Amino acid sequence: MRIFEQTSLDAMIGDADRWRVELDATLRNESAVIRGLFDRDRLLALREWVYGVRQRDGLSGNMPYNEATPDHVKLVDKPLGSDRPTRFVLSQFFPWNRQANADIPAISQGLMRFRNLASGFAPDTGMRAGCDYVSWPSVIQYRRGGDFLAAHRDQYAFQCILVLSEMGQDFTEGGNFWLGETGHHFEEPNLRFGDVLLLKSDLVHGVHPIDPALRDDGSMAGRWMMFCPLARRADVLRAA
Secondary structure, three states: OEEEEOOOHHHHHHOHHHHHHHHHHHOOOOOEEEEOOOOHHHHHHHHHHHHHHHHHHOOEOOOOEOOOOOOEEEEEEEOOOOOOOEEEEEEEOOOOOOOOOOHHHHHHHHHHHHHHHHOOOOOOOOOOOOOOEEEOOEEEEEOOOOOEEEEEOOOOOEEEEEEOOOEOOOEOOOEEEEEEOOEEEEOHHHOOOOOEEEEEOOOEEEEEOOOOOOOOOOOOOOEEEEEOOEEEHHHHEOOO
């Protein structure tokens, strides 16, 4: 893992060409972490707000994605026999909805712009109507009791994950891993709250079960992250 100490996401966006070259070389062989971009108290307040939305509104069922889909929180629970076994709580905040918490777009849009520019895309890819792609902030809680994400690949250039928990404080076992030419890489012990983890999406990666021997008590405990999936609009959006 290569760690870059940075204090300004705007400065990184302004120097995206250099970062694109740097990350293209780095992410061939290892993950990268941008450390120091966000105030801890700000991110703790954001995480608490997302948890509060779930406590207030409860979990929704699955619903088709289109430009009338409301923000919602749902349990993603795919059994071991499915194509990508998974269990976690997913909070989704779509760009066509007005956000009640201003930090959702403020933080996520900066991360999306950096991801886009460092990937060689237009800066607003996935962020405007009529674009071939769509992207939206998603906050995930992997709860104690074994929430996990099976090993898989994604199709876009790289993952840009904002870490909203810390091993040893919010949970004690499990977390992010990826598989490369040199084998299994378990990243979680090296991550800090507030880090931005960058990882080639076409590498096999996933999340080992979080505290599988413990019981989920409905609290905020567990592994938290924010990321913004980038997908072809035609692949994910359905008619209203």
